[in-house]
Amino acid sequence: MNRHPLNIIKLLSLLFIVLGLCLGGLTVSVAQAQDGSESVKPEAKLEAKPEAKPEAKPEAKPEAKPAQVDIRPNPKRAANKNFDSEKEERLENLRYKHLWIAYSLVWIIIFVFIRQTWQRSQAVSSRLEELKSRLIALEEKDK
Amino acid sequence: MNHKDLESQSNASTKIPILWIILGALGMFLAHYLVFIYAPMETTMRAAQRIFYFHLPSAWLCYIGFIMCAGWSLRYLMTQNPKHDALALASAEVGLTFGVIVLTTGPLWARAAWGVWWKWEPRLTTMAILFLIFTCYWVIRSFGGDNAGVRRFGAVLAVLGAPNIFFVHVAVTRWRGDHPNNIGLEPEMRVVLYSCLLIFIILFSLLVRLRYRVHTEERTVSALSRRLSRIGG
Numbered sequence: 506m507n508r509h510p511l512n513i514i515k516l517l518s519l520l521f522i523v524l525g526l527c528l529g530g531l532t533v534s535v536a537q538a539q540d541g542s543e544s545v546k547p548e549a550k551l552e553a554k555p556e557a558k559p560e561a562k563p564e565a566k567p568e569a570k571p572a573q574v575d576i577r578p579n580p581k582r583a584a585n586k587n588f589d590s591e592k593e594e595r596l597e598n599l600r601y602k603h604l605w606i607a608y609s610l611v612w613i614i615i616f617v618f619i620r621q622t623w624q625r626s627q628a629v630s631s632r633l634e635e636l637k638s639r640l641i642a643l644e645e646k647d648k
Numbered sequence: 649m650n651h652k653d654l655e656s657q658s659n660a661s662t663k664i665p666i667l668w669i670i671l672g673a674l675g676m677f678l679a680h681y682l683v684f685i686y687a688p689m690e691t692t693m694r695a696a697q698r699i700f701y702f703h704l705p706s707a708w709l710c711y712i713g714f715i716m717c718a719g720w721s722l723r724y725l726m727t728q729n730p731k732h733d734a735l736a737l738a739s740a741e742v743g744l745t746f747g748v749i750v751l752t753t754g755p756l757w758a759r760a761a762w763g764v765w766w767k768w769e770p771r772l773t774t775m776a777i778l779f780l781i782f783t784c785y786w787v788i789r790s791f792g793g794d795n796a797g798v799r800r801f802g803a804v805l806a807v808l809g810a811p812n813i814f815f816v817h818v819a820v821t822r823w824r825g826d827h828p829n830n831i832g833l834e835p836e837m838r839v840v841l842y843s844c845l846l847i848f849i850i851l852f853s854l855l856v857r858l859r860y861r862v863h864t865e866e867r868t869v870s871a872l873s874r875r876l877s878r879i880g881g
Contacts, residue, residue: 596760600696603756607699608680610752611706615851618745622858629865636872643879 668854675847687840696760699753701840705848706749707775711813712852713743714782718810721803730867733799736806737789738859740782742852747779762826769825774816781809794870 683701690697720736723729754772755765766772785805792798820829833841 597694600694600760603760604695604698607753607756608683608702610756611702611749614745614748614752618742618855619858622855622862626858626862626865629862629869632869633865633872636869636876639876640872643876 665854665857668850668857672847672851672854675850679844679847682840682843686836688834688836690837693761696757699757701844702848703750703753703757704841705845706746706753708845709848709852710743710746710750710779711816713739713746713856714778714806714810714813716856717743717782717785717806721806725800725803725807728796731864733803734860734863734867735856736803737863738856740785740789740806741859742855744779744782744786745855746848746852747782750775751779767826769827770819770823771816771825771827771829774812774819778809778812778816781805781812785809794867 679701683698687698687701689695716739717736720732720739724732724736758767759765785802788798788805789802792802819825820827
């Protein structure tokens with residue numbers, strides 16, 4: 506079974522891409538770990554929320570000053586809110602983008618596999634037909 | 649082997665499973681409807697969670713492909729029947745295809761959920777090792793030539809590589825990685841997941857069958873070529 510050497514090159518380039526992605530992710534992880542800003546797991550987020558709220562409330566109450574409602578617009582708070590909503594929007598866009606890329610990739614991978622199988626099948630079938638006709642010719646010659 | 653034997657042999661192996669092709673194509677459309685329209689939106693990961701419906705069935709079928717490869721390889725080592733070897737190779741190739749799906753959809757999901765493409769945590773690392781073992785098997789089988797020694801070497805590699813699936817499976821519970829495990833799903837989400845699994849099983853069996861057919865025909869071609877060159881045709 507002789508295969509074209511280009512296939513090895515394709516395979517190696519695929520492996521390099523995968524390794525590049527892995528190492529790229531590793532570098533980011535290491536950088537984040539060194540900064541002390543490791544990405545937060547979604548599970549951890551979910552668990553942390555209910556625990557943090559009940560503890561924070563009782564401590565805060567005794568120290569709280571008598572009600573002084575500041576009705577002036579706080580520019581810092583508004584800027585933070587804007588920043589948070591922008592961040593959330595960017596994250597939402599990223600999620601949708603990755604979803605579409607993932608599903609496109611699934612289709613591409615399956616399509617490439619079927620196409621490659623089909624091409625190989627066609628090549629083998631034509632070779633088989635050719636060999637069969639040669640065999641028939643030989644059998645007839647023997648008769 | 650005369651041409652009549654050849655005819656019957658090739659007829660047996662070249663039946664294209666039309667029903668399975670139709671079922672697979674319809675199933676893929678149904679899967680997309682279920683994933684994008686029927687499934688409810690998850691609250692934490694939002695849209696990125698929908699990757700899960702193709703990611704998890706692909707991972708299971710990747711395991712099944714490798715287990716089938718090891719099983720047929722073991723049978724080949726015991727019986728030396730080339731059909732078993734062809735089935736092992738076909739299963740490994742389809743398993744690898746689903747492995748590629750797992751290893752491409754996984755980082756896309758991880759980037760959206762964890763903020764990184766890849767983490768060297770137990771489940772991901774053991775999965776990468778498993779994938780590389782079967783990639784080696786495939787490379788050896790594809791580029792090593794078609795002789796009994798290569799087939800036996802490949803079969804032994806598959807048999808020794810498959811137990812790694814156990815380590816991939818227990819990696820989360822034993823070594824406590826970040827990869828989610830035993831997620832509590834809403835009933836609608838469960839319906840979508842199992843429907844996708846069923847559709848992927850149809851696709852998997854179709855691909856294995858098509859690939860097996862190609863390998864069987866290739867074997868017939870090489871046997872016939874040898875015979876013709878011996879008799880001087």
